[in-house]
Amino acid sequence: MVDSPERTLLATPVAGDHRRWQRLINELNPDELTETFLTRVALIPGYDPSPVPLGELRRTGRLTFRALLDELASDEEPGAIAIAHEIGVSRARSGVAIDALVTAIRQDFTVLWESLTRIARASDAELIVRHTGNVLSTVEAFATQTQSAYVAERQRMRDAEASVRRGLIATVFQDPAPSTEQLTRIAADLGLPFTAPLAVAAATGEDIPALRVLIAEFDRAGDAVFTHHLGDALIMFRRDTRLPGTRTEHLAQDLFSLRVGVGQADGVGELRAAALTARDLSRLLAAGETGAMTWRRGWARLAAGHLLSSGNSILADVRGALDACGPAERVRLEEAARSYLATGSVAESAAELFCHRNTLSNRLRRFAELTGVDPTIPAEAARLVVGWA
Known part of the structure; x- marks a missing residue:
């Protein structure tokens, strides 16, 4: 719905408002506003009990209302409010949750508005309405600045914690190795x-x-x-x-x-x-x-890599012995040994290679005779497992 000219005029301060508006603002007492604010804050989840000492809440509350009243009395667009940064930083360090902080800040508007309407005369009704936007925008500016300081401080704290954590972890991996006590x-x-x-x-x-x-x-x-x-x-x-x-x-x-x-x-x-x-x-x-x-999955490959790096060829003798066979026999002997190493069962390997169990046993025996490494003896088979990894 588009506002009518009359409605827009009613919600906007006019030239003759300034003196009466300042008088109303000057009648508000920051100390009284703060005490009202404290009774409301005590009911907010996250401030019950408060992680911030009551004395600190009272001090910053008083400074907040003084700053807000100064902004409202100026009748200008709200600027930077110094106390907003201090509150944002201190609440972040105190561990106040962001939603609790925002809810507390919103109480500033309620306290201000109720106090203004209480001291205003019946003839001030339109004046109060015309300044509603001022009060809202001033509290919103304060809330935005406080939240920005809070978020920035929380990020700085997270960065600091991460830096400390990285340092601790780096110590675990340092040379010489840290002591058990460390x-x-x-x-x-x-x-x-x-x-x-x-x-x-x-x-x-x-x-x-x-x-x-x-x-x-x-x-x-x-x-x-x-x-x-x-x-x-x-x-x-x-x-x-x-x-x-x-x-x-x-x-x-x-x-x-x-x-x-x-x-x-x-x-x-x-x-x-x-x-x-x-x-x-x-x-x-x-x-x-x-x-x-x-x-x-990888132990055999890992072992093979360490042996090769130390100059051990692992299966050079086995490969040399198999080279003496014809190509077809070599394939049959090697596939018999590899299958048996994988299954540990003559019956399963025979089924896998589509041959009789006796045939597979003969091939394993022939492999052992040629290479000197018996795949059916674990101590000898380990060399094949590593070499073929």
């Missing part, structure tokens, strides 16, 4: 029991963004997740809790669908070793492979 203090500062099991994951290269997305999901679910950059790897760790049916539990399962290395640490004292292992496991993922590289 690790115990770090665990406490991070809010983790020293011996609490920790789920650890690592991603490298192009796999890092997907892990970051999951970390953000954990954060939104209210789960405390910690991160650290270890060389080229992003390390994530969290307390390994089991909460069936919760969002957190679903996210914990989703982790295993990512291209990451995963592991577990029995407390902060073992975190560094677990993170290094998770990083090494993540590096084993070949192009095109999907899912997490667990210890069970």
